[in-house]
Amino acid sequence: MAPITTQAGVLNTPIGLRQAAGFFRYVRRNPLLGIGLGMFIALLLFAFVGILFIDPLKDPYPLAGPASKPPSWAYPFGTDAQGRDLFAVMVVGTRLSLEIGLLAGSIGLAIGIILGLISAFYGGWLDNVIRWVVDVVFTIPSFLVMVIIASLLQQYLTVEGLALILASFAWPGPTRAIRAQVLSLREREFLRLARLSGMKSPEIIIRELLPNLAPFLLAGFVSALIAAVYGALGLELLGLGSQREPTLGMTFYWMQRFSALLRNLWWWWGIPIAMILILILSLFFISFALDEWANPRRRTQ
Numbered sequence: 470m471a472p473i474t475t476q477a478g479v480l481n482t483p484i485g486l487r488q489a490a491g492f493f494r495y496v497r498r499n500p501l502l503g504i505g506l507g508m509f510i511a512l513l514l515f516a517f518v519g520i521l522f523i524d525p526l527k528d529p530y531p532l533a534g535p536a537s538k539p540p541s542w543a544y545p546f547g548t549d550a551q552g553r554d555l556f557a558v559m560v561v562g563t564r565l566s567l568e569i570g571l572l573a574g575s576i577g578l579a580i581g582i583i584l585g586l587i588s589a590f591y592g593g594w595l596d597n598v599i600r601w602v603v604d605v606v607f608t609i610p611s612f613l614v615m616v617i618i619a620s621l622l623q624q625y626l627t628v629e630g631l632a633l634i635l636a637s638f639a640w641p642g643p644t645r646a647i648r649a650q651v652l653s654l655r656e657r658e659f660l661r662l663a664r665l666s667g668m669k670s671p672e673i674i675i676r677e678l679l680p681n682l683a684p685f686l687l688a689g690f691v692s693a694l695i696a697a698v699y700g701a702l703g704l705e706l707l708g709l710g711s712q713r714e715p716t717l718g719m720t721f722y723w724m725q726r727f728s729a730l731l732r733n734l735w736w737w738w739g740i741p742i743a744m745i746l747i748l749i750l751s752l753f754f755i756s757f758a759l760d761e762w763a764n765p766r767r768r769t770q
């Protein structure tokens with residue numbers, strides 16, 4: 470006889486499993502999220518499976534072939550003015566650009582989660598200090614400061630170093646947003662019951678607050694990733710990235726430096742632009758759909 474799922478059985482299901490099931494149901498009925506995830510997964514496959522078809526110690530770095538050749542069977546994406554195989558450059562560059570965005574977004578969101586939770590949950594002077602610091606950082610022209618820092622450190626700049634520069638200004642937004650969400654949850658009945666049951670504050674945060682914030686945190690992570698990708702592209706287009714690494718932004722910078730547009734080397738600028746557009750559009754589609762999933766009012770509408 471088939472098992473009968475009761476209301477009590479549903480309620481006894483761990484909250485993480487219920488949210489995961491709800492997320493997969495939402496993916497099935499939201500085409501925008503499905504398109505965004507499909508595009509992003511395709512980029513991941515291109516970056517991490519494509520590495521099997523190139524020699525990362527040889528291809529994008531030293532001269533790999535004849536210079537300025539259009540796409541062909543031997544060079545599917547053509548070559549640039551330095552003789553680099555643009556297929557190898559795109560494989561390595563996509564992976565490095567994703568690495569910068571994921572690292573900077575993760576660090577910025579992690580700092581925002583910690584500060585936002587402490588500020589809203591404990592309140593008092595901690596809340597006042599954190600809010601004051603966030604307000605001060607918001608008044609700083611962050612991109613201009615990042616340009617100055619990257620200019621000073623350009624000789625020593627690596628992919629990880631660029632990600633840390635981006636992360637150093639990526640936390641105020643998540644801090645403010647998470648603080649607002651925790652303030653809306655702090656006086657809910659389930660938290661009062663947790664306090665009455667004798668749970669300590671760290672346990673309440675880990676077992677009660679974080680699972681209920683999971684949809685919002687996932688949407689916040691994608692937003693932080695978008696901001697990190699934009700920041701990295703902005704710095705790299707100015708030539709302030711790691712010039713030893715063929716990221717998407719630095720590839721575009723070298724294209725400008727060697728006047729690929731004026732020389733009608735369409736594959737040199739067209740393919741990096743296409744990769745950047747696919748990355749940004751996929752993240753925007755995912756962010757838009759996850760924002761609706763995390764926002765109950767938009768879901769109801």
